[in-house]
Amino acid sequence: MADVLTFTDRGIYCPAGDFHIDPWQPVDRALITHGHSDHARLGMGRYLATTGTAPVMRHRLGEITLDTISYGEETQIGDAKVSFHPAGHVPGSAQIRVEVKGEVWVVSGDYKTVADGLSEPFEPVKCHAFITECTFGLPIFKWTPQDILTEQINNWWATNAAAGRTSILGAYALGKAQRLLATVNPDIGPILTHGAIENTNEVLRNQGITLPQTTYATADITAKTHPGALVLATPSALGTTWTRRFGPASTAFASGWMALRGVRRRRAADRGFIVSDHADWDGLNDAIKATGATKIFATHGYTSVFQRWLTEQGYDAHVVSTDYHGESLDNSEESEA
Amino acid sequence: MKDFATLFTRIDESTKTTVKTAALADYFRTADPSDKLWTIALFTGRRPKRTITATRLREWAAEVAGLPDWLFEESYSIVGDLAETIALVLPPAEHDDDQSLTYWINTIKTLSTLDEEDRKAGILKAWNSLPTTQRFLFTKLLTGGFRIGVSAKLITRALAQATGQPEPELTHKLMGNWTPDTATWETLIEADDPTADLSRPYPFYLAYQLDSLDDLGPPADWNAERKWDGIRGQLIIRGGEHHLWSRGEDLMTDRFPELSTLKDYLPDGTVIDGEILAFSDEKPLSFNALQKRIGRKTVPKKLLTEAPVILMAYDLLEHQGQDIRQAPLAERRNTLASLINQTPDETPIRLSEAVAFATWEDLAQARDQSRDIGAEGLMLKRLDSPYLSGRKRGDWWKWKIDPLTIDAVMIYAQAGHGRRANLFTDYTFAVRQGNDLVPFTKAYSGLTDAEFREITAWVRKNTLQRFGPVRQVPPTHVFEIAFEGIQASPRHKSGVALRFPRMSRWRKDKPVDEANTLDDLKEMLATYG
Numbered sequence: 001m002a003d004v005l006t007f008t009d010r011g012i013y014c015p016a017g018d019f020h021i022d023p024w025q026p027v028d029r030a031l032i033t034h035g036h037s038d039h040a041r042l043g044m045g046r047y048l049a050t051t052g053t054a055p056v057m058r059h060r061l062g063e064i065t066l067d068t069i070s071y072g073e074e075t076q077i078g079d080a081k082v083s084f085h086p087a088g089h090v091p092g093s094a095q096i097r098v099e100v101k102g103e104v105w106v107v108s109g110d111y112k113t114v115a116d117g118l119s120e121p122f123e124p125v126k127c128h129a130f131i132t133e134c135t136f137g138l139p140i141f142k143w144t145p146q147d148i149l150t151e152q153i154n155n156w157w158a159t160n161a162a163a164g165r166t167s168i169l170g171a172y173a174l175g176k177a178q179r180l181l182a183t184v185n186p187d188i189g190p191i192l193t194h195g196a197i198e199n200t201n202e203v204l205r206n207q208g209i210t211l212p213q214t215t216y217a218t219a220d221i222t223a224k225t226h227p228g229a230l231v232l233a234t235p236s237a238l239g240t241t242w243t244r245r246f247g248p249a250s251t252a253f254a255s256g257w258m259a260l261r262g263v264r265r266r267r268a269a270d271r272g273f274i275v276s277d278h279a280d281w282d283g284l285n286d287a288i289k290a291t292g293a294t295k296i297f298a299t300h301g302y303t304s305v306f307q308r309w310l311t312e313q314g315y316d317a318h319v320v321s322t323d324y325h326g327e328s329l330d331n332s333e334e335s336e337a
Numbered sequence: 338m339k340d341f342a343t344l345f346t347r348i349d350e351s352t353k354t355t356v357k358t359a360a361l362a363d364y365f366r367t368a369d370p371s372d373k374l375w376t377i378a379l380f381t382g383r384r385p386k387r388t389i390t391a392t393r394l395r396e397w398a399a400e401v402a403g404l405p406d407w408l409f410e411e412s413y414s415i416v417g418d419l420a421e422t423i424a425l426v427l428p429p430a431e432h433d434d435d436q437s438l439t440y441w442i443n444t445i446k447t448l449s450t451l452d453e454e455d456r457k458a459g460i461l462k463a464w465n466s467l468p469t470t471q472r473f474l475f476t477k478l479l480t481g482g483f484r485i486g487v488s489a490k491l492i493t494r495a496l497a498q499a500t501g502q503p504e505p506e507l508t509h510k511l512m513g514n515w516t517p518d519t520a521t522w523e524t525l526i527e528a529d530d531p532t533a534d535l536s537r538p539y540p541f542y543l544a545y546q547l548d549s550l551d552d553l554g555p556p557a558d559w560n561a562e563r564k565w566d567g568i569r570g571q572l573i574i575r576g577g578e579h580h581l582w583s584r585g586e587d588l589m590t591d592r593f594p595e596l597s598t599l600k601d602y603l604p605d606g607t608v609i610d611g612e613i614l615a616f617s618d619e620k621p622l623s624f625n626a627l628q629k630r631i632g633r634k635t636v637p638k639k640l641l642t643e644a645p646v647i648l649m650a651y652d653l654l655e656h657q658g659q660d661i662r663q664a665p666l667a668e669r670r671n672t673l674a675s676l677i678n679q680t681p682d683e684t685p686i687r688l689s690e691a692v693a694f695a696t697w698e699d700l701a702q703a704r705d706q707s708r709d710i711g712a713e714g715l716m717l718k719r720l721d722s723p724y725l726s727g728r729k730r731g732d733w734w735k736w737k738i739d740p741l742t743i744d745a746v747m748i749y750a751q752a753g754h755g756r757r758a759n760l761f762t763d764y765t766f767a768v769r770q771g772n773d774l775v776p777f778t779k780a781y782s783g784l785t786d787a788e789f790r791e792i793t794a795w796v797r798k799n800t801l802q803r804f805g806p807v808r809q810v811p812p813t814h815v816f817e818i819a820f821e822g823i824q825a826s827p828r829h830k831s832g833v834a835l836r837f838p839r840m841s842r843w844r845k846d847k848p849v850d851e852a853n854t855l856d857d858l859k860e861m862l863a864t865y866g
Contacts, residue, residue, distance in 0.1 A: 140412045140422060142425070260421075262417055266786075308407070
């Protein structure tokens with residue numbers, strides 16, 4: 001039987017439906033798992049994404065030809081039957097299920113298996129072949145449980161506020177920032193946001209997602225006008241002159257990479273919170289098991305290690321080379337998790 | 338160990354020395370005296386004896402975590418720290434009984450008396466009763482090496498805050514070969530006689546690299562001498578015994594047995610700061626010769642004749658049992674000279690002679706000769722300067738010669754460890770030979786974080802082949818490699834080995850075909866080797 005999906009230098013391709021999934025080169029028809037810039041790119045003839053992802057894509061990509069689809073809704077594209085299912089990565093994010101002649105393949109996009117209180121929770125989808133990310137595909141990555149994380153961040157903020165310090169928290173503009181907003185206790189103090197984050201907040205609020213009140217940190221907003229504030233900033237704004245107006249401050253960074261002491265120290269932030277919108281080791285393994293798939297393709301992350309591990313677990317596992325970044329710490333442009 | 342873990346976390350989380358110092362001072366005010374002493378010991382490199390091999394620890398951790406050995410190794414190579422890897426992969430602890438730091442150290446000590454099965458049981462039990470941070474610290478104690486970003490300076494500053502004693506005095510008290518088994522908090526910190534221990538060295542005075550000659554004032558205020566390329570050491574002669582300390586506070590007495598004759602010719606109550614040099618016919622041998630002696634606890638006769646060492650004396654810190662560090666350098670050196678003059682010629686000690694100069698131009702010329710006479714450059718010391726402790730600006734400067742450089746092509750890249758775990762930072766470089774590229778050195782440092790990130794992104798996109806953790810990349814990027822010396826080496830394909838190679842510049846302006854050649858490298862070997 002021919003493969004349902006193939007891997008080309010433009011992206012993941014479905015010959016039966018003549019479409020690509022999350023392509024990185026211009027193609028006619030692109031199915032998009034979620035709005036992060038390494039998955040939703042400019043230059044495609046037409047796009048298909050979930051109703052929850054569409055607003056952010058329009059915000060970021062401008063005038064595009066975009067059709068939307070609900071979770072679980074089936075659509076026929078050529079000879080392929082296609083549906084989108086929650087990936088739990090960011091609000092609106094999806095795994096894409098493609099069925100051709102009874103053979104089912106699923107592209108995970110980016111995903112996490114724990115509920116973050118904001119994104120539609122991950123749903124395992126039965127399939128024959130599963131195309132998975134493995135950004136954190138090593139057994140050293142185990143995420144802090146959400147309740148402990150909440151306590152850690154709130155304590156940090158409250159302690160800083162009591163000591164007259166601003167709390168500056170670095171997080172990606174789409175997903176991580178809003179997840180943290182949904183996590184923190186807004187009674188501790190005012191919440192200020194960097195422009196890139198506030199814009200995304202607005203997009204998400206407009207589509208009906210409830211977030212605590214935030215104030216866009218314009219130039220006249222300082223530690224004096226908003227004492228004891230929590231400032232949500234993009235990673236690239238951390239440590240720049242932009243943060244100076246907030247006076248004495250404690251800085252923190254929220255990322256899965258913060259599980260590693262060396263990386264935490266290299267970031268030179270005061271605190272590192274271990275939180276990711278990608279699956280940790282147990283999450284990846286559980287998700288793969290739940291699909292019932294026997295054939296696994298690892299796209300980005302610790303692919304070769306993860307492939308070997310899966311092979312030893314009895315899977316028919318492969319590595320495919322893609323242009324997705326996963327959760328990056330180092331890109332100075334607004335890269336995403 | 339909860340309070341020790343809290344201390345560690347507070348130190349580890351912060352990049353600010355004030356916060357770290359405050360955390361340590363709080364701990365020194367409140368912790369149990371035995372725990373405090375152990376904490377000082379651990380942070381100054383005095384750890385309990387290793388009772389378990391790293392190999393066993395890996396096996397047991399992999400077994401408990403249900404991981405194949407290779408996956409544990411892969412994880413370790415990303416984390417870069419064995420204790421941290423173990424703490425991360427193990428399942429969560431089922432118990433949490435808070436025992437003191439001293440309790441866990443004693444547990445580790447008792448392990449050595451047990452057979453392997455009981456050792457394993459003891460360690461597995463400990464892992465299962467400690468939350469992640471404590472588990473990491475406990476395993477760190479097992480594996481040795483306790484470097485967590487706390488300098489001796491920070492310790493003394495915190496101790497000074499907690500005890501009200503002056504810092505220099507505390508620095509001196511912490512030197513030497515005490516251990517928590519031979520000392521107590523009371524005898525080491527509270528008691529006030531730092532000379533009670535006859536082997537105790539003085540803290541070393543270190544210099545910064547000179548920024549500019551302009552701020553130095555008149556040349557007549559300064560003493561210049563060669564900066565020798567050996568091992569900095571402090572020779573102590575007290576109570577009829579001698580002790581030789583390295584700058585890293587290693588006792589090196591037995592490694593350089595020829596220096597034992599010095600106690601026969603120098604009076605009791607003498608402490609000299611100097612450089613251990615391999616030395617023959619009144620000339621220093623290459624650092625390579627000395628290198629053969631480093632790390633050898635006992636020295637075969639052959640090596641003693643091939644690479645004999647001397648102490649090249651820089652300074653006198655103690656004379657007739659008196660600490661004379663506050664006396665002016667000129668006076669200390671005069672006394673030192675007269676002491677050395679009284680020794681027979683064959684005694685393995687020399688005075689590091691002053692380099693005569695009337696103007697800074699003279700001195701610059703003298704500096705240019707450094708490489709010819711086997712020196713690294715010059716040291717400039719103010720004639721009226723006291724002997725301070727630690728690295729200080731103002732009175733002492735090192736004025737090193739510029740390194741040798743060669744333009745080389747990057748051909749392999751490997752991810753770093755620890756702090757650099759997700760960056761490609763370790764590169765292999767080649768020089769050209771006809772149409773071929775001959776690898777000749779590795780280098781890991783010298784670039785900015787931004788440059789490492791840029792190269793990392795490039796390596797990810799341009800990997801030709803993988804050999805385990807090593808990526809072969811197309812020969813595209815040229816780097817200027819700086820190094821301090823070059824030696825013939827039959828073990829390397831290129832036939833040379835470099836000393837302290839690092840990347841001094843990314844030559845984005847240079848195409849690969851303008852990189853240096855193997856012939857260029859051989860010429861350097863002929864000139865400087």
